[in-house]
Amino acid sequence: MSENLLEVTGLQKHFPITKGLFKRQVGAVRAVDGIDLNVQAGETLGLVGESGCGKSTAGRLFTRILEPTGGKIVFEGEDISRKSVTQMRPLRRDVQMIFQDPYSSLNPRHTVGSIISAPLQIQNIPTPQGLKKAVQELLELVGLNPEHYNRYPHEFSGGQRQRIGIARALALRPKLIVADEPVSALDVSIQAQVVNLLEDLQSEFDLTYVFIAHDLSVVRHISDRVAVMYLGKVMEIAHRDDLYKNPRHPYTVALMSAVPVPDPVRRDRGQRNRVLLTGDVPSPINPPSGCRFRTRCWKAQDICATEEPPLVTRLDDPDSHLTACHFPVVDDEAVAGRTPAETPA
Structure with missing residues (x-):
C-alpha cells in the first residue's frame, strides 16, 4: 500500500449569506x-456526484485556492x-490544478509562451537552456507544436486550450494535480485524447491525480x-471495479443506473431498470438532519433522520470499501439496478 500523499479530515467550506446594509450574516x-x-x-482518485454536490469546491480546497x-x-x-x-507559495510547486473551462482559465491578453512560463518565473525555477526552450519542450510534451509559443489562446480549439492548461500545470513538475472536470467541455473524440494524455503523463512523471467529473x-x-459526493458529504469510497460492480450506497446505485447503455438490445429487453429518485435535491443552506440523502432514499427509516451514518467499512465488504449508510444496498439490488419495489417476484 502506498503512503498517503494527501489526507483530508472533517473538511468544511461554508459560504456566508449576508443581508442588509451592514452585511449581517x-x-x-x-x-x-x-x-x-x-x-x-501515484494513484488517481475520482470524485463524482451530481451538479452542486461540492466537487469543484472540494478540489479548490485541496489546492488551497479557497480557504x-x-x-x-x-x-x-x-x-x-x-x-x-506566502507560506503556500513553495508548496505550489507540488500542488497544481487543471481547470474546467480551458478558455476562461487562460489570460486572452497573454501568449501561450507567457502563460506557461509564468509558474517558472514566479517560482524562480532555473532553465539551463532558456525559458523559451523549456516552454517549447512542455508544448511538445502535451502534443502541441513548439511554433505555438507566440500564439494567443483564442487561436486554438478547445482541446488544444486544455492541453495548454495541462502544460502550465506540468511546468513545475508537481506531485499532485487536481483536475476539475478537464474533459467536460470537449467533444468525445477530444476527451479520449486528453484522458490518454493524462494517463501517459502520470506514468512518465509519477503524478498523483484527483480527477473531478x-x-x-x-x-x-x-x-x-x-x-x-452528495450535498457536501462523501457517501461512498471504493476501488473502481468494486464500486461499479457492487455499489453499496443507494445514491451510488441511482447514479450507476443513470449511465447510458450503448446496447439497444439490452435496453429494449428491459434488462436494466432506472432507479428514479423522488423529490428535489435539498438546499445546501438547510440540509436534512441525519443522512443527507434520506429525503430521496427508498431505504430510509427513522434512524436516518436522527443519526448521521459514519463513513465506515461494512462486515460484508472489503476493507477498502467505505459506505456512509445505515442500510447499505445488498448485492441483488446493486447488480440489477432496481429498487425493492421494482424487483420482480
Whole structure:
C-alpha cells in the first residue's frame, strides 16, 4: 500500500449569506460540510456526484485556492490548512490544478509562451537552456507544436486550450494535480485524447491525480479509486471495479443506473431498470438532519433522520470499501439496478 500523499479530515467550506446594509450574516451555503478522504501517492482518485454536490469546491480546497472553514488538509505529512499565501507559495510547486473551462482559465491578453512560463518565473525555477526552450519542450510534451509559443489562446480549439492548461500545470513538475472536470467541455473524440494524455503523463512523471467529473464512464476508465459526493458529504469510497460492480450506497446505485447503455438490445429487453429518485435535491443552506440523502432514499427509516451514518467499512465488504449508510444496498439490488419495489417476484 502506498503512503498517503494527501489526507483530508472533517473538511468544511461554508459560504456566508449576508443581508442588509451592514452585511449581517443570516445563513451559510454548506458547499463542503465535513469530508474525510485520502489520496495515495501515484494513484488517481475520482470524485463524482451530481451538479452542486461540492466537487469543484472540494478540489479548490485541496489546492488551497479557497480557504477552508474548518477541518484539516495534510499534504506529505504537513498540515497546510492554515498556511498563509506566502507560506503556500513553495508548496505550489507540488500542488497544481487543471481547470474546467480551458478558455476562461487562460489570460486572452497573454501568449501561450507567457502563460506557461509564468509558474517558472514566479517560482524562480532555473532553465539551463532558456525559458523559451523549456516552454517549447512542455508544448511538445502535451502534443502541441513548439511554433505555438507566440500564439494567443483564442487561436486554438478547445482541446488544444486544455492541453495548454495541462502544460502550465506540468511546468513545475508537481506531485499532485487536481483536475476539475478537464474533459467536460470537449467533444468525445477530444476527451479520449486528453484522458490518454493524462494517463501517459502520470506514468512518465509519477503524478498523483484527483480527477473531478460527472461522466462516470470517464471516471471508471482513468481512476483507481472513486469517491461519491452528495450535498457536501462523501457517501461512498471504493476501488473502481468494486464500486461499479457492487455499489453499496443507494445514491451510488441511482447514479450507476443513470449511465447510458450503448446496447439497444439490452435496453429494449428491459434488462436494466432506472432507479428514479423522488423529490428535489435539498438546499445546501438547510440540509436534512441525519443522512443527507434520506429525503430521496427508498431505504430510509427513522434512524436516518436522527443519526448521521459514519463513513465506515461494512462486515460484508472489503476493507477498502467505505459506505456512509445505515442500510447499505445488498448485492441483488446493486447488480440489477432496481429498487425493492421494482424487483420482480
